[in-house]
Amino acid sequence: MPKTPLQTPLHQLYDEDFVRWVEATVACLKTRDVDQLDWEGLIEEIEDLGKSARRELESRLSVLLVHLLKRCYVNSPNDYRGWQLTIVEQRNALKRLLKQSPSLKGYFQNVLDEVYQDASAEASTAYPTSEFPNAYPYNRDLQALLTEEPWR
Structure with a gap:
């Protein structure tokens, strides 16, 4: 044809x-x-697909860490349930993302400390009277981060 x-x-x-x-x-x-x-456009879009997945991992990880910090370091029992629901939501989304793209597990380790610093700064801004750890305080194992409840 x-x-x-x-x-x-x-x-x-x-x-x-x-x-x-x-x-x-x-x-x-x-x-x-x-x-x-359009080879150049096609290449750019395919590259952006990988960048998009990494941005999603960073974003969900940040939200997860902010809520873990609030749950563990902010004394506000009336807010615990909402924070825990957000933790569950972000963990589930991260599990799905990592199932679809297992290679992101290595990327997770590469960005964990940087994302934690941003999450800590966000939590500190929201709750200036609470003290949050300067260094990442949780288990560095991805599976542990996705399952453990460090406030227990």
Whole structure:
């Protein structure tokens, strides 16, 4: 079957209408039309997929650590239940993310201390009269972080 040229080149669509670019790129991939592919845009988007997964891990880890810190170091029993629900929610989301992308487990270890520092700063700002540890206070094992209740 002869290939028909696109009305608008893919590299131009990338900047003008991203959804159309995605649809046209998928059509090219399905028909194996490599001549019309916007290789630079495709490479950039695939790279961004990995970055997006790493950003999600960092974001969920940060929320988890902030709530662990609040639960363990802020004396506010009326808030414990809400903090614990957020801890469960973030742990479940992290488990799903790590199941989909097991290679993120290594990335977790690489960013743990940096994310902890940000989480600690956030908790300190929210609760300036509470004292939070300067260094990461929990078990560094990923499975432990996803299951243990250090406030018990």
